[in-house]
Amino acid sequence: MSFTSQTIIGASRTFQFFFSEAFLGQHFEAVELEQSDPEPGDLFLFRLQSPTGRWCGAHVGVYCGHREIIHFEGKIPGSCGPHKFLGSWEGVVCKQGQGPMLRSRSLWRVLRRRGGINRTLLELRVREAMDTDPPPYHPTRNNCVHFALHLLGLDRNPNSASVDLKLSMG
Numbered sequence: 001m002s003f004t005s006q007t008i009i010g011a012s013r014t015f016q017f018f019f020s021e022a023f024l025g026q027h028f029e030a031v032e033l034e035q036s037d038p039e040p041g042d043l044f045l046f047r048l049q050s051p052t053g054r055w056c057g058a059h060v061g062v063y064c065g066h067r068e069i070i071h072f073e074g075k076i077p078g079s080c081g082p083h084k085f086l087g088s089w090e091g092v093v094c095k096q097g098q099g100p101m102l103r104s105r106s107l108w109r110v111l112r113r114r115g116g117i118n119r120t121l122l123e124l125r126v127r128e129a130m131d132t133d134p135p136p137y138h139p140t141r142n143n144c145v146h147f148a149l150h151l152l153g154l155d156r157n158p159n160s161a162s163v164d165l166k167l168s169m170g
């Protein structure tokens with residue numbers, strides 16, 4: 001697969017996740033944390049804002065249980081200019097406590113996978129993500145959305161380094 005087609009597929013997957021109510025409605029339902037405790041596999045979507053305060057997307061993390069959220073982000077290179085957003089960056093996978101993450105970021109919404117997940121397989125994928133070197137981060141080809149969908153078994157990336165495990169009820 002060429003650089004251009006990988007970028008287009010990755011960008012369309014990210015766009016589909018955030019802007020396609022059909023995709024979201026087919027796979028997820030919104031959860032109100034005031035009425036329900038988070039469950040492993042819940043997606044936490046945090047608002048991203050530009051330096052001027054405008055909404056410019058969201059960062060996605062996956063609730064692991066035990067009040068922890070795992071997420072993937074890029075370590076932005078120190079160089080200035082728009083060219084830094086065109087390439088890959090060092091990828092960083094980390095787990096953070098739910099409380100500190102909610103205090104440091106602006107929560108937009110929480111989504112739960114319809115039909116639930118297999119918690120054992122989610123734990124396996126989380127452990128794998130924490131124990132291996134993360135792949136490079138790319139804003140369109142390999143970002144927090146792709147990472148979260150992979151953890152939930154909803155990725156369709158044939159180049160994924162991990163075995164595609166179906167996270168069905170079990």
